[in-house]
Amino acid sequence: MDVTSLVAHQLKYLYKKTPLPDGKFDWLPILPVQVGRSTNLTSPFEAIVDSGSFDCLFHADIARAVGIKDITTGVLKTSGGVVGGAQMQTYGHEVRLIVGSDNFKIEAYFAENLPIAALLGRNGFFDKYIVTFDPQGATPGFDLTRVHQTKK
Amino acid sequence: MASRLIEMPIRIETEDRRLELLRSAPMNSWLALSADETRIVAIGKTFMEADAVAKKSGEKNYVLTRTPDVWMSRALLPIS
Numbered sequence: 001m002d003v004t005s006l007v008a009h010q011l012k013y014l015y016k017k018t019p020l021p022d023g024k025f026d027w028l029p030i031l032p033v034q035v036g037r038s039t040n041l042t043s044p045f046e047a048i049v050d051s052g053s054f055d056c057l058f059h060a061d062i063a064r065a066v067g068i069k070d071i072t073t074g075v076l077k078t079s080g081g082v083v084g085g086a087q088m089q090t091y092g093h094e095v096r097l098i099v100g101s102d103n104f105k106i107e108a109y110f111a112e113n114l115p116i117a118a119l120l121g122r123n124g125f126f127d128k129y130i131v132t133f134d135p136q137g138a139t140p141g142f143d144l145t146r147v148h149q150t151k152k
Numbered sequence: 153m154a155s156r157l158i159e160m161p162i163r164i165e166t167e168d169r170r171l172e173l174l175r176s177a178p179m180n181s182w183l184a185l186s187a188d189e190t191r192i193v194a195i196g197k198t199f200m201e202a203d204a205v206a207k208k209s210g211e212k213n214y215v216l217t218r219t220p221d222v223w224m225s226r227a228l229l230p231i232s
Contacts, residue, residue, distance in 0.1 A: 017167045019175050019223040026225065032215050043184075043203050045216040059218060061182065061199035115220035117182075117199075 011100060014141040016046075029133060029142045031120065034098035035108065037066035041098070045117050049131060049142065053121030054079070055109045056097065057090060062118065063110040068093055071110040079109070088113060097124065102146060104128060166190060177219050187213035 015027035029049040035042045035058065042065045047058075057079070063071045074091035090109035097106045097120075106124035120126075130145040170189045177183050177195065184194040184206035193211045196202030199218075206214045 017171045019171055020225060021223060025171055042199070043206070043214070043216055045199070045218075059199070065199050065203070115218075115226070117216065117218040 011144045011146075012141055013144070014139055015135065027135060027140050029131075031099065031144075033118070033120070035062055035066055036096040036098055036103065037068065037093075040066040042066060047118035047120050048116060049125070050119045050121055051126060051131070053119045054123055055090070055092075055121045056106055056124040057109050057111060057114055057119045057121065059114045059117055060110045060112045063093060063108075066095060068110070071112070074110065075107075077109060079111075099129075099144070174217075174219065175223070179219050180221050181219050182216055183219065184211070184214040184216050186211060187215070189215075 013029070013031060016030040017025045018028045018030075020026050030046045031049055032044040033047045034044050042062060045062070055077070060071045068074075071091040071093070074093040077090050077092060078087050079090050080087045088111050090111045092107045092109050094105055095108045096103050097108070108124065127149070128146065130143075130147055132143040132145070134141055134143070166189055170185070173183070173185065173189070173192050177192065182196045182199050182202035183192055184202050185191070186193055193209055193214045194202045194205035196205060199216060202216055206216075
């Protein structure tokens with residue numbers, strides 16, 4: 001597949017602190033996003049930018065907020081973690097992902113037992129943005145550079 | 153190429169306040185945080201519940217987030 005890429009704009013966000021046990025914390029690349037479907041649009045919520053995730057994963061509550069009453073009507077995909085045996089049933093539905101003033105269709109996967117609000121993974125997010133992580137310095141952060149791809 | 157930079161209004165004090173708020177919140181819940189992340193605007197068992205309470209409060213530009221069952225480092229779903 002020939003692909004022509006056009007860099008459109010660049011956005012910079014700072015990492016956010018997230019609690020860990022024993023009073024410790026971690027800095028995470030957290031991005032405020034919205035999800036839309038038909039005329040429904042969620043309020044902004046936090047999603048972790050996670051290059052380790054194959055898909056964009058959302059808690060099932062997000063699906064219900066855009067009118068998907070039963071996530072199991074979507075395409076079933078079983079996702080797993082690095083721990084052997086740990087698996088999660090996810091269900092794919094087409095939605096729009098809104099990042100700032102940008103929005104595009106993605107196949108989002110929803111799960112009832114996702115412990116966080118959302119993960120932005122390779123399929124649906126990293127194919128739209130060049131992501132540069134910079135965890136060093138006084139203000140750790142990440143850059144998003146939007147890339148529009150045109151299939152030839 | 154158009155380029156623009158968004159500087160989030162985050163200071164160390166604000167980030168520490170964010171940590172305090174997250175630690176104080178009930179687990180497995182949805183929170184609506186004020187735009188400067190110094191206040192919890194709403195708490196709900198579901199996204200829509202927290203969102204409805206936040207909207208009713210009249211707060212502008214809040215952002216929702218979810219607390220997990222336990223705060224811990226996670227290796228998140230690298231395979232599919």
